[in-house]
Amino acid sequence: MATPLLSRARVQNALPVMALVVLTVIVGTIEPTFLAPANLLVVTADTMTLFLMASGVTFVIMLGCIDLSIQAVASMTSCIVAAMLAQYGFVAVPVAVLAGALSGLLSGYVYVVLRIPSFIATLAVSGVMTTVAYIASDTRSVPIPAEARDAWLFWATGRSLGVPHEIVVGLVVLVVLGGVLALTPFGRYVRAIGSQEQAVHASGIAVGRVKILAFALSGTMAGIAGVVMGARLGSGSPTLANEFLLPAIACVIVGGTAITGGVGSIWKTFIGALTIAVVRIGMTFLGVSVFAQQIVFGLILVAAVALTMDRSKVAVVK
Amino acid sequence: MSAPASLEVLGATKSFPGVLALDDVSLAIRRREVVGLIGENGAGKSTLLKVLNGIYQLDQGEVRVAGKPVQIRHPRDAFDHGIAMVFQEQSVFSTLSVAENIFLAREAEFLRGGLIDRRRLNEAARAELAKVHLDVDPRRRCAGLTFAERQMVEIAKALSLDTRIEGDITILLDEPTSMLEQREVDLLFEIVADLKDRASIVFISHRLDEVLEVADRVYVMRDGKVVHEVASRDATIPELHRHMVGRALHHEYYREARQAPGDGAAVLEVEGLTGRHGFRDVSFTLHAGEVLGIAGVVGSGREALARCLAGLEPPAAGTVRIDGRKVALASPSEAVARGIGFIPSERKTEGLVAGLSVAENMTLAALGRFTARGLIRVAEETKAAKSWIERLSIKTPSPATPVGSLSGGNQQKVVLAKWRIAGSRVVILDHPTRGIDVGAKEDVYTLVRDMTDEGLAVILLGDTLEEVIGLSSRILVMRDGRIEAELEAPPGGKPGQVDLIARMV
Numbered sequence: 001m002a003t004p005l006l007s008r009a010r011v012q013n014a015l016p017v018m019a020l021v022v023l024t025v026i027v028g029t030i031e032p033t034f035l036a037p038a039n040l041l042v043v044t045a046d047t048m049t050l051f052l053m054a055s056g057v058t059f060v061i062m063l064g065c066i067d068l069s070i071q072a073v074a075s076m077t078s079c080i081v082a083a084m085l086a087q088y089g090f091v092a093v094p095v096a097v098l099a100g101a102l103s104g105l106l107s108g109y110v111y112v113v114l115r116i117p118s119f120i121a122t123l124a125v126s127g128v129m130t131t132v133a134y135i136a137s138d139t140r141s142v143p144i145p146a147e148a149r150d151a152w153l154f155w156a157t158g159r160s161l162g163v164p165h166e167i168v169v170g171l172v173v174l175v176v177l178g179g180v181l182a183l184t185p186f187g188r189y190v191r192a193i194g195s196q197e198q199a200v201h202a203s204g205i206a207v208g209r210v211k212i213l214a215f216a217l218s219g220t221m222a223g224i225a226g227v228v229m230g231a232r233l234g235s236g237s238p239t240l241a242n243e244f245l246l247p248a249i250a251c252v253i254v255g256g257t258a259i260t261g262g263v264g265s266i267w268k269t270f271i272g273a274l275t276i277a278v279v280r281i282g283m284t285f286l287g288v289s290v291f292a293q294q295i296v297f298g299l300i301l302v303a304a305v306a307l308t309m310d311r312s313k314v315a316v317v318k
Numbered sequence: 319m320s321a322p323a324s325l326e327v328l329g330a331t332k333s334f335p336g337v338l339a340l341d342d343v344s345l346a347i348r349r350r351e352v353v354g355l356i357g358e359n360g361a362g363k364s365t366l367l368k369v370l371n372g373i374y375q376l377d378q379g380e381v382r383v384a385g386k387p388v389q390i391r392h393p394r395d396a397f398d399h400g401i402a403m404v405f406q407e408q409s410v411f412s413t414l415s416v417a418e419n420i421f422l423a424r425e426a427e428f429l430r431g432g433l434i435d436r437r438r439l440n441e442a443a444r445a446e447l448a449k450v451h452l453d454v455d456p457r458r459r460c461a462g463l464t465f466a467e468r469q470m471v472e473i474a475k476a477l478s479l480d481t482r483i484e485g486d487i488t489i490l491l492d493e494p495t496s497m498l499e500q501r502e503v504d505l506l507f508e509i510v511a512d513l514k515d516r517a518s519i520v521f522i523s524h525r526l527d528e529v530l531e532v533a534d535r536v537y538v539m540r541d542g543k544v545v546h547e548v549a550s551r552d553a554t555i556p557e558l559h560r561h562m563v564g565r566a567l568h569h570e571y572y573r574e575a576r577q578a579p580g581d582g583a584a585v586l587e588v589e590g591l592t593g594r595h596g597f598r599d600v601s602f603t604l605h606a607g608e609v610l611g612i613a614g615v616v617g618s619g620r621e622a623l624a625r626c627l628a629g630l631e632p633p634a635a636g637t638v639r640i641d642g643r644k645v646a647l648a649s650p651s652e653a654v655a656r657g658i659g660f661i662p663s664e665r666k667t668e669g670l671v672a673g674l675s676v677a678e679n680m681t682l683a684a685l686g687r688f689t690a691r692g693l694i695r696v697a698e699e700t701k702a703a704k705s706w707i708e709r710l711s712i713k714t715p716s717p718a719t720p721v722g723s724l725s726g727g728n729q730q731k732v733v734l735a736k737w738r739i740a741g742s743r744v745v746i747l748d749h750p751t752r753g754i755d756v757g758a759k760e761d762v763y764t765l766v767r768d769m770t771d772e773g774l775a776v777i778l779l780g781d782t783l784e785e786v787i788g789l790s791s792r793i794l795v796m797r798d799g800r801i802e803a804e805l806e807a808p809p810g811g812k813p814g815q816v817d818l819i820a821r822m823v
Contacts, residue, residue: 189685203683
C-alpha cells in the first residue's frame with residue numbers, strides 16, 4: 001500500500017520547510033538586501049541563541065510536558081557568567097551552564113518526584129531562578145569587560161573564516177542533540193514516553209529518570225543560550241532573555257514537533273527557529289513594532305499547535 | 319416476513335486504499351430479533367458498525383430503517399433513526415452521575431426555567447435502569463461502578479431511545495462480553511432476552527458459544543463479505559468456525575499434545591505474597607516449561623496478583639524468589655531485569671507504544687542490548703525485529719511500520735516478541751486473547767507452547783475458562799483474594815469448567 005502523495009504525515013513533515021522557503025522569498029522580495037549572503041549569515045547567527053533554548057525544550061515538549069523556566073534560566077546564567085568572568089576566567093562558563101542544568105534538575109524533580117504538573121513546576125522554578133539572577137547581578141545589568149569576553153567567550157561570539165561562531169555552536173548542538181534524540185536509548189525513551197507512557201513504564205524503563213534528564217537537558221541548553229546571549233550583548237541581566245519564552249516554544253512547534261508529545265526532532269526545531277527569525281525580520285522591515293511582534297508570535301504559536309497537535313491523544317484539551 | 323425489517327443493509331460496499339472492507343454486504347435485522355454477527359478481525363464487522371453509526375459513508379449500497387432508505391452521516395443521525403451502539407470501549411463518563419450519563423446530550427428535555435430539573439432527570443433514569451434490572455442510585459457517579467454496571471448504564475442509555483423515537487430501535491452490542499465474568503454474562507443474556515420485547519439486537523462477539531446462546535440467527539462475515547447465514551438452532555460451533563476461518567478448526571485447538579509436564583526446575587517461588595489490595599497470603603511455585611493458569615471471577619484478586627508479579631503494584635508482604643534469589647518487585651524495571659515479562663490486558667495502554675514502530679516496540683525492554691557506545695545499532699535492531707516477525711509470523715509491511723496500524727492479533731505478537739527479545743524467563747499473560755480473532759488466538763496458543771518448549775514458564779489469566787483449562791498444566795483457583803484450590807490439568811485429564819466454577823463462586 002503506497003503512501004498517498006499528500007498524506008497528512010507528509011504534509012506535516014514538508015510544511016515547515018515549505019513555510020520557511022516561502023517566507024524567505026517573501027521577505028527577500030520586500031527587501032532584496034535580505035538575501036545577500038552576508039546578511040543571511042548574520043540573521044542565522046542572530047537566530048542561534050533562540051535555537052539553543054528551543055533545542056533543549058524540544059525534549060521536554062516531546063515528553064508531552066512543557067518548560068516555562070527557560071527564559072528565567074537563560075537570564076540567570078547570563079548574570080552568573082557576567083559576574084564571574086572577569087575574576088575567574090573561563091570557569092565562569094561551566095559554572096553558569098551547571099547552574100542551568102541544576103535548575104532543570106530541580107524542575108524535573110518537582111515534576112516527577114513531587115508529581116506537580118510540569119507547567120506549574122517550571123513556572124515556580126522560573127520564579128526561583130529569577131531571584132537567583134537578581135542576587136547574582138545585584139539587581140543590575142552586569143557588563144562583561146571586553147578583554148575578558150575576547151579571552152573567554154571568543155568560542156561564542158568570534159568569527160572564523162567569516163562564519164560567526166554562533167552558527168558553529170548552533171550546528172554542533174543540532175548534530176549532537178539531533179543524534180541524542182534520534183540514535184540513543186534516552187532519545188528513544190523520550191519519544192516513547194511522549195507517545196504512551198504506561199507501556200514504557202510496564203516495559204521496565206525508569207520513566208522518572210528519563211523525564212528528569214530531559215528537564216536537566218532543557219535547563220542546560222537554556223543555560224548555554226544565556227551565556228551566548230550575554231556574550232553577544234556584552235552584559236548579563238536578570239531580564240536579558242525576557243520575551244524569549246514564547247518564540248522559543250514557537251520554534252519547536254512551528255518546526256512540526258507536536259505539543260502532545262511523541263513526535264518531533266531537533267532538525268524540525270532548527271527549521272522552526274529560522275522561520276521565526278525570518279518572520280521577525282520581515283515584520284521589522286514592514287515596520288511592525290517590537291511589542292506588536294509578540295502578537296504575531298502568539299498567533300503563529302496557536303496556528304502551529306492547531307496544525308501539529310495529535311487530537312486523538314487528548315480527548316479533552318485542558 | 320411480512321413486516322419490513324427494522325434495519326436492513328443492501329449491497330453495502332466500502333473500500334479503503336488497498337482494501338475492500340465491505341464487499342456487497344446485505345443483511346437484515348427483523349423486528350424483535352437478536353442477530354449474531356461474527357467474523358475474524360478484519361472481516362468487516364467494525365467497518366459495518368461504523369457505517370451504521372455514521373462514522374463511515376458507503377461507496378455503494380444503502381441502509382434502510384423500517385423499509386425506508388436513510389442517510390446516516392453522523393452518530394446523531396443514527397440515534398435519530400433508532401440505531402444505538404454499545405461500544406467495546408465504554409463511553410460512560412466516570413465523573414458524571416448515572417442519570418447524567420443516560421441522558422447525556424438530552425438535558426434540554428429536563429429543563430425548567432433554564433436549569434436542569436434533577437429530580438425529574440433522576441426519576442426518568444430510574445425508569446431506564448429498571449429496564450436493565452440495574453439497581454444503582456441514579457445520582458451515583460459512574461466512577462464507583464463496576465465494569466459490568468457501567469456497561470448496563472450504557473445499555474440503559476441506548477434503550478432510553480424508545481422514549482424519544484417513534485419507530486423500532488436497533489441496539490448494536492459490540493463485543494459486550496469480552497470484559498465480563500461468567501455471572502455477569504449470564505445477567506447480560508437475561509437482559510438481552512428481555513429487551514426483545516422492545517428492540518432488535520445485533521450481538522457482535524468472538525465467543526461463538528455465547529452468540530449461539532443468545533442469538534436467533536447468525537451472520538458470518540469473512541473478508542468483507544457475508545459468507546454464511548444460519549438460524550442458531552441449526553448451527554454448530556465447528557461449522558461456524560469453519561465459515562469464519564474458511565477452513566476446519568484444528569482438532570487440537572489448545573495444542574494439548576504439546577503440553578509440557580511442568581516438572582522442570584522451580585523458576586518462580588511465591589510465598590505468603592500479600593498485595594496492598596486485592597490478594598492475601600498467596601503461595602505457589604512455577605516450574606520451567608509449565609503453564610500455570612489462574613482462574614477466578616472479577617475481584618478474586620488474580621489481576622492484582624499478576625500486576626504485583628509484574629512489579630506494577632509492589633507487594634505489602636511475602637517473598638518472591640526467581641531462580642532461588644529474592645526479588646522485591648518494587649518496580650517494573652526490577653521485575654523486567656529479573657526476567658519477568660508482562661503481557662497486559664490493556665494492550666493499547668500498557669502493552670504497546672503506538673507512536674513507535676514494530677521494531678522499536680520489540681526492543682523497548684532490552685534496548686541496552688542493541689546499544690554500543692551510547693548509540694542504538696539500528697541495523698541490528700532491524701535484523702532482530704525481522705527474525706521475530708518471521709518466527710511469530712507477524713503480518714506487517716516492514717519492521718518500520720507504526721505498530722498502531724497492525725491488527726489486534728499481530729499487535730499482541732509484537733508484545734510477545736518484546737519479552738522474548740528481553741529474554742524473559744517468566745511470562746505473565748493477562749487475557750492474552752482478549753479482542754483478537756480466532757486465527758490469531760490459535761497463533762497465540764502455538765506461541766505459548768513454543769515458549770514452554772524453550773523452558774520459559776508461563777502464568778496465564780485466561781480470557782475464558784475453556785482457555786485456562788485447555789492451555790494450563792496446573793490451575794490455581796482464586797476467590798476473595800486467596801487461593802481456593804490447586805488442580806492438576808494433564809492432557810487427557812483436564813478438570814471440567816464446572817469443577818472450577820464451583821470453587822470460584
